[in-house]
Amino acid sequence: MTEKLYEKDAYIKEFTATVVECVKCEKLFKIALDKTAFFPEGGGQAADTGFFGLIKVFDTQLEDGIIYHYTKTPIEVGSAINGKIDFARRFNFMQNHTGEHIVSGIAHRLFGVNNVGFHLGEELVTIDFDKELTREQLDEIELFANQKVWQNLPVRAYFPNDSELKATNYRSKKEIDGAVRLVEIKDTDICACCAPHVNNTGEIGIIKLLDCEKMRGGIRIVLKCGAFALWDYRNKYENISRISALLSAKQENAAEAVEKQEEKCTMAKHDIYSLKRQIADLSVLSANADTIYLFVDGCELKILQIIADRMFKEFGGIKAAFSGSDNTYSFVMCGEDQALQEFFLKFKSQFSVRGGGRGGMVQGSVSATKDEIEEFLNS
Ligand SMILES: [Zn+2]
Known part of the structure; x- marks a missing residue:
């Protein structure tokens, strides 16, 4: 079993560890350490990447309790390595992931919907809820979620004992084998989850719900948080600026101006x-x-x-x-x-x-x- 440093502290960027296994796997090498801060793909969150010294780590996966790091170069068993994760990328995932907890928790509390699927892509998050929600309900969830960000609430991850676990009402996407790790956001959400999260909700910055589509009696929503939401805003701002300049319209009237232009085109x-x-x-x-x-x-x-x-x-x-x-x-x-x-x-x-x-x-x-x-x- 690999000791998971990220479970105790999600902010470890660098660490030293000892190589305990190194096996060839097709064109790459799978390297296991005695302990690691690299998060393996899981719980809907992408795998960490980074370096062991100058050797690039392309992927991280969990197999039977052992975390394997994928590299192109072998490292001798018993060697000490200096691990460094791509923390800017990981922090963006932590923002998105913690934002997903808040949105799922609030949607459940306000409208009784359950998160039945979750995917954290390289830039955006999708959540599948088991019931449909209106745009107005999504707006309400978005506002409440951002209020939780503004309140800068603590996010606590812990392993409860059996009696604590039995007494706790928490969200869980599936039956979990082994010790249950709970992630609790004060007055907002308690959910079983293995991934790293931010320590305080203020670090998320912003939660923005984007598209939604109905599916199988429920709804899939797309959201972006933190840096991803900022980049999205920047991109959209640039686009709306160009559109409004082209139409000589104020940004807030751009859609109306496009409609008028379309009418002119039809005529x-x-x-x-x-x-x-x-x-x-x-x-x-x-x-x-x-x-x-x-x-x-x-x-x-x-x-x-x-x-x-x-x-x-x-x-x-x-x-x-x-x-x-x-x-x-x-x-x-x-x-x-x-x-x-x-x-x-x-x-x-x-x-x-x-x-x-x-x-x-x-x-x-x-x-x-x-x-x-x-x-x-x-x-
Ligand atoms: Zn989580």
Whole structure:
């Protein structure tokens, strides 16, 4: 069994220890020490990384009570090492993790929901609750949670004896083998947990609930605490600043300004469509019985359909409308069905064509230059 220094003091950044085991594991080495401050992945929290002297520790895992540190270099059994964990990263996890306890405890106390799943990612936390919560309820939980931060309450982790444990009403995500370690936040939450936490809630800084989605009769919420919440705020502030500058709107009115912009875009699209309809009308007016095809700029298939169909209805024969640029053109062709199909077969044999159709209309796209298409149609 490895002595877990982080259980007694979550703030140990450096320590000395003795190597008791070193085994090769695929491309890495698994190193066990007599004691360690490296937290192994568990309880929803990611594994610590860091160094043994100059040797990097990539991962830390617990196996049957022994904590293994993964390195690329072996270290001789019996050697003394100087361990140093990446404490900035660990402290951010401690902020997120302790924030998760507060939110789960408050959600349980206020609305009777249970935390049935928890994941602490590299930047954010997700909590799955067994019942749905409204946005208003989540806002209430968020406010209460931050009040607990402002009160700077002590966070106590301890191993109670059997009678203490029996007398304590605590949250537990699963049946726990061995000694139960309780993490108690005064007047807020008591939960069985093996991970390191901050000593006082003030160290969390801020708790921000972000997205939520309904799932399996419950709800999954995403939250960020401390440094992660600050970076998120910084990123969002930068974005909202740019959006408000682009729209010449105050930041607090940015969403409204975007909605107005969207309305303008919809109206502009409508205007563009009506102009294209006018182009279609004028194009047809310019055609006569001898016209086989028309090239029009910037028109989608819907407009090409109108042009080809109206030319055919007016003059008969086979009529085609093209729009595009470079070597790719969209097209619509109209004609008596059989004659059109025969014509279209020839067209396809000449060029690289995608598309088809029946009932007197074919459409698609063709890879060819305007000159090549005109030469074919005029032949
Ligand atoms: Zn915990």
